[in-house]
Amino acid sequence: MLFNTVDFAIFFPTVLLLYWTVFKKSLRGQNAFLVAVSYLFYSFWDWRFVSLIFLSSVVDYFVGSFLGQTSNPFKRKMLLWGSLLFNLGLLFTFKYFNFFVDTFVEAFSLLGTEMKGTTWNILLPVGISFYTFQTLSYTIDIYRKKINPTKDPVAFFAFVSFFPQLVAGPIERASHLLPQFKKARVFDRQKSVDGLRLILGGLFKKMVIADNCALVANHIFENYQTESGSTLFFGAVFFAFQIYGDFSGYSDIAIGTSRLMGFDLMKNFKFPYLAQNVSDFWHRWHISLSTWFRDYVYIPLGGSRVSKPRLVFNIFAVFLVSGLWHGANLTFLAWGFVHALFVIPVILFVKREVSFDQKRKLPSLRQLFNIGFTFTIVTLAWVFFRAETIIDALLYLKTIFSSSLFTMPNIPRSGVVLLGLYMVAEWIQRNREHVFDIEYVKSKGIRYAIYFTTIFCIFYFAGDLQPFIYFQF
Numbered sequence: 001m002l003f004n005t006v007d008f009a010i011f012f013p014t015v016l017l018l019y020w021t022v023f024k025k026s027l028r029g030q031n032a033f034l035v036a037v038s039y040l041f042y043s044f045w046d047w048r049f050v051s052l053i054f055l056s057s058v059v060d061y062f063v064g065s066f067l068g069q070t071s072n073p074f075k076r077k078m079l080l081w082g083s084l085l086f087n088l089g090l091l092f093t094f095k096y097f098n099f100f101v102d103t104f105v106e107a108f109s110l111l112g113t114e115m116k117g118t119t120w121n122i123l124l125p126v127g128i129s130f131y132t133f134q135t136l137s138y139t140i141d142i143y144r145k146k147i148n149p150t151k152d153p154v155a156f157f158a159f160v161s162f163f164p165q166l167v168a169g170p171i172e173r174a175s176h177l178l179p180q181f182k183k184a185r186v187f188d189r190q191k192s193v194d195g196l197r198l199i200l201g202g203l204f205k206k207m208v209i210a211d212n213c214a215l216v217a218n219h220i221f222e223n224y225q226t227e228s229g230s231t232l233f234f235g236a237v238f239f240a241f242q243i244y245g246d247f248s249g250y251s252d253i254a255i256g257t258s259r260l261m262g263f264d265l266m267k268n269f270k271f272p273y274l275a276q277n278v279s280d281f282w283h284r285w286h287i288s289l290s291t292w293f294r295d296y297v298y299i300p301l302g303g304s305r306v307s308k309p310r311l312v313f314n315i316f317a318v319f320l321v322s323g324l325w326h327g328a329n330l331t332f333l334a335w336g337f338v339h340a341l342f343v344i345p346v347i348l349f350v351k352r353e354v355s356f357d358q359k360r361k362l363p364s365l366r367q368l369f370n371i372g373f374t375f376t377i378v379t380l381a382w383v384f385f386r387a388e389t390i391i392d393a394l395l396y397l398k399t400i401f402s403s404s405l406f407t408m409p410n411i412p413r414s415g416v417v418l419l420g421l422y423m424v425a426e427w428i429q430r431n432r433e434h435v436f437d438i439e440y441v442k443s444k445g446i447r448y449a450i451y452f453t454t455i456f457c458i459f460y461f462a463g464d465l466q467p468f469i470y471f472q473f
Contacts (some may be wrong), residue, residue, distance in 0.1 A: 001044035001470065003253045004207055011041070012257060019261055021186060027184050029219070031158045034181075034261075038163035042126070045167075046259055049125040052090060057160045057373050058192075059086050060135045062151035064156075067142045076143060083139040087132050091419050094124055129169030129325055133292055135160050138174035142294060155181035162263075164254040168468060170268040170288035177265070187261030191369060198256030201436035204454050205249030209422060211463030213242035216415060221386055231406035232396055233379075238411070239364070239386050240379045241419050244273065246469045247286070252434060267433070270427050273378075276354040276370035279346035281378055289325070293318050306345065315347065316340045326385070331393060335384040342377055356430055364425070 001007050015037050023030040039050050063083045067076055138156075141147045150156050159178045165171075220227055220235030227235070251268035258265045268288050282290045283398035301314045316337070322338025356367070363371065380397065388395035429435045436454075441447050 002201055002465075003250065003257075004465070007044070011037075012194050016260060027182075028152075028154055029182055030185070031152075031154045034163070035154065035161055036159045038158070038161040038166060038447045042161070042166060045126045049128075052128065053127055053131060054157075055155045056087055056090070056132065056135050059083065060139050060155055060160075061150075061156050063139050065151075067139065068149035078402055079132065080139060080143045083136065087136055091128055094128060120373075121383060130169050131160060131166060133171050133289075134173075135452050137171075137292065138178070141150050141174055142170040147178075150178060150182070152182060155330045162258075164257045164261075164263075165265055167256070168250045169286075170251055170254065171292055172265060172288070177263070180263050187262065188259075191259045191262075191264075194433075194439070195256040195259030196260070197436040197438070198252045198434060199269055200451065201434060201452055202252030202254075202256060203247040203458055205245040205252065206468075207249075208457050208461035209418070210242045210245030210249060211466045212415065212418075212461070213238040213245065213463075214466045215463055216411060217242050217386070219395075220411075224392070224399065225366055227399070227410065228407045229400045229402045230407050230409035231411060232400050233405060234416070235397075236379045236383050236400070236410045238388075240273070240375075240382050241422075243382065243385075243469055244269075246466070248467050250273075256282075271430050271435075272425060273375055273423065274356075274371055274430055276367060277346045277350065277374055278342040278377060279350070280354050281374060282339070282343065288321070289372070289403075293322055308348065311347070314407075315344050319343070330385055330390050331384045333392055334393065335381055338377075338381040338384065342439050 001011060019030065019033065023033045039053070042050055042053065060083055063079050067079050070076060070079075096123040138147075138159075142149050155178065157174075158181050159174065162172075162177070187215045215238035217235055220231060221239070224232055224235070240389055248269040255267070266288055268286060270284040270287065272281055272284035275284050298318045302310060302316065302318060304311055306314065313429070319340035320333055321336075323332040323334070326335070354370070356363075383396050384390070384393045387396060391395045426435055429437060432440075436450075438447055438450060442451075446456075
């Protein structure tokens with residue numbers, strides 16, 4: 001069930017009404033209701049895969065309970081490995097098995113040895129990478145003794161399956177979200193109003209920006225062999241805004257719907273295309289995933305408190321794993337590799353974090369250059385993310401860096417204007433929670449004019465309905 005469909009427009013208000021009326025008096029009943037509607041929400045894609053969420057919940061609930069009952073180092077390690085092998089085993093089977101079989105066969109064929117590999121014709125469960133990482137954070141944090149295991153299975157099952165962020169994040173930590181299922185939620189008007197703003201902004205990002213950009217980007221990437229370098233560059237730009245509007249729009253709607261039910265989800269995007277270097281970009285893009293890899297992969301490898309060669313290794317390891325998390329394709333590994341190449345110099349040689357002066361209305365020339373350079377690097381890296389194969393990506397980039405880069409691009413000018421205006425809005429709101437955080441505007445008339453203009457744009461300028469990109473991960 002997509003957030004931007006009539007189905008969800010009926011589903012969510014119904015859930016919200018029952019949640020705050022029928023189930024309001026019982027916390028356990030409210031949580032049980034959330035589990036039921038979350039499983040129903042997921043069933044709209046494929047009811048059979050609800051069993052995977054249920055099994056992951058059962059396994060990690062009991063693993064967490066057993067971890068809390070023993071102090072024996074060997075038993076604790078075996079329990080953790082049991083959780084890791086079960087959850088990552090499911091993820092590997094459904095997402096990576098065919099990829100590794102094909103890669104193995106191709107590697108031997110390059111060496112002159114013909115081998116046959118058996119692949120499986122299986123569907124990828126929607127959101128499996130998201131809820132797998134979410135439930136793993138629970139067992140890992142208990143193993144590290146950062147949190148205590150919960151004794152409330154209903155609250156835990158609700159935490160794993162919470163429908164607003166079930167299929168595309170944010171990837172929540174048990175330490176942050178799980179306690180919210182254990183205390184009574186009180187309807188907060190101010191939070192609910194901000195939640196509605198987030199939903200409105202998310203729908204605008206998805207339906208007006210992402211879905212319109214998709215039409216242009218898809219056409220250019222599918223016909224890249226016949227287009228000029230300038231057109232291909234702008235095709236990459238349109239894809240950059242497509243994936244940003246698509247994914248951050250989903251996150252905004254997820255956070256907004258959660259606030260209407262009394263929950264606070266972590267911020268997942270912080271104006272990433274205003275980043276001043278690639279490391280800064282990763283402090284602003286898909287924050288829930290980047291911090292997950294930081295805490296559970298990068299720091300256990302030694303983080304930055306190691307020798308420079310080991311630091312370089314750690315950075316490459318994290319970004320290659322991050323690339324592989326996004327999909328079973330060499331293009332995602334290449335995407336991660338490119339980002340690692342540009343993050344390493346920042347971590348090695350830039351000693352301070354970048355920031356914006358709140359009093360400054362316009363960026364300085366240095367900031368403008370840094371933003372433009374970083375956006376260009378990130379945009380060109382997106383080519384690997386979007387391309388079907390490494391060869392396609394390299395040919396695409398080769399054409400961009402040809403003399404045809406300096407010709408007039410074959411793109412809709414109105415689209416460029418729209419993206420430019422949106423980035424101006426993000427610059428204005430750069431120090432606020434989100435682009436539609438306009439409570440500070442004193443004039444009620446102006447605020448409502450912005451709301452109704454946005455609603456008008458959603459209804460009259462929305463592109464053709466496109467699936468959310470990150471559902472495939």
